[in-house]
Amino acid sequence: QQQVKQSPQSLIVQKGGIPIINCAYENTAFDYFPWYQQFPGKGPALLIAIRPDVSEKKEGRFTISFNKSAKQFSLHIMDSQPGDSATYFCAASMLGAQKLVFGQGTRLTINP
Amino acid sequence: DGGITQSPKYLFRKEGQNVTLSCEQNLNHDAMYWYRQDPGQGLRLIYYSQIVNDFQKGDIAEGYSVSREKKESFPLTVTSAQKNPTAFYLCASSMGFGYGYTFGSGTRLTVV
Numbered sequence: 661q662q663q664v665k666q667s668p669q670s671l672i673v674q675k676g677g678i679p680i681i682n683c684a685y686e687n688t689a690f691d692y693f694p695w696y697q698q699f700p701g702k703g704p705a706l707l708i709a710i711r712p713d714v715s716e717k718k719e720g721r722f723t724i725s726f727n728k729s730a731k732q733f734s735l736h737i738m739d740s741q742p743g744d745s746a747t748y749f750c751a752a753s754m755l756g757a758q759k760l761v762f763g764q765g766t767r768l769t770i771n772p
Numbered sequence: 773d774g775g776i777t778q779s780p781k782y783l784f785r786k787e788g789q790n791v792t793l794s795c796e797q798n799l800n801h802d803a804m805y806w807y808r809q810d811p812g813q814g815l816r817l818i819y820y821s822q823i824v825n826d827f828q829k830g831d832i833a834e835g836y837s838v839s840r841e842k843k844e845s846f847p848l849t850v851t852s853a854q855k856n857p858t859a860f861y862l863c864a865s866s867m868g869f870g871y872g873y874t875f876g877s878g879t880r881l882t883v884v
Contacts, residue, residue: 706873
């Protein structure tokens, strides 16, 4: 119940395409869902986060879609660029918890 | 600028030796975490601490030890009992629930 399942494991998209990364969870007590972006040899950086009281959140070219009934959330990258090539991690947490539960990561490659 | 500093960036250790990885933050965050990342893999929690002088084991604590004598510092010792220590080690901190993590830039440990 503490797991967050992330898919796909790897994804290759042409420049300008819209990569979509999906995450699913079981624990309905989760109510904070961040996404992290990690470049090779660097630490992950917080990209965008959502709470379940909204169904969508946009920050620049990055959008989180949240489906509470399906217990799923996804990251969309509009007008993707080669510089977006990185590993992306979804995560989840709940009120009172001090730990995030991370997905396994998606290695995204944007071809020029 | 506030942030998390991990040092050194690269570390080489002979088999049978203990080695300590440094993690310092000036964000005034209460919680700190250590993760291990293997090539192409996700993030695995080693230890975490919510307050000074208190810490809890994560999912893969065997062969590791930590201390939290100061709010700003959370060093990780990789002991000789850790059978496969070669990995990328990431330190993170958090203000608390709902704020996500701030990660350091990592230490790459290689056993030679």
